[in-house]
Amino acid sequence: QVPLVESGGGLVQAGGSLRLSCAASGRTFSSYAMGWFRQAPGKEREFVAAINWKSNTYYANSMKGRFTISRDNAKNTVYLQMNSLEPEDTAVYYCAARSSVAVATTPNEFRYWGQGTRVTVSS
Numbered sequence: 001q002v003p004l005v006e007s008g009g010g011l012v013q014a015g016g017s018l019r020l021s022c023a024a025s026g027r028t029f030s031s032y033a034m035g036w037f038r039q040a041p042g043k044e045r046e047f048v049a050a051i052n053w054k055s056n057t058y059y060a061n062s063m064k065g066r067f068t069i070s071r072d073n074a075k076n077t078v079y080l081q082m083n084s085l086e087p088e089d090t091a092v093y094y095c096a097a098r099s100s101v102a103v104a105t106t107p108n109e110f111r112y113w114g115q116g117t118r119v120t121v122s123s
Helices: none
Strands: 004-007 010-013 018-024 033-039 046-051 057-059 067-072 077-082 091-098 117-122
Touching (some): 004 091, 018 033, 018 091, 018 117, 033 067, 033 077, 046 067, 057 067
Parallel strands (some): 010 117
Antiparallel strands (some): 004 018, 018 077, 033 046, 067 077, 091 117
């Protein structure tokens, strides 16, 4: 088990920024590939960003240039910095982990999930 706890969600106006954090437990965090996904009401869970053990990063096209994923292995934490937020970014954001050095971009490739943190962007 790899418990994941997200934080940092909230209400922000369009054009604003938020930084999400995901704290993980376990001694092997540095070897895990991590990802952020989001799910808006009535929609499927979609890929946002991912980062591998070497901190190579991958983004969904619509997030490139606005979102930045990073990790601090000393703190067992992965972050998602979100800038220029739009109402369409409103969703519950989930952190996910997989026990592999290879990054993944689909939900079923991740074994461990956090409970989610809600982000609401007002227009």
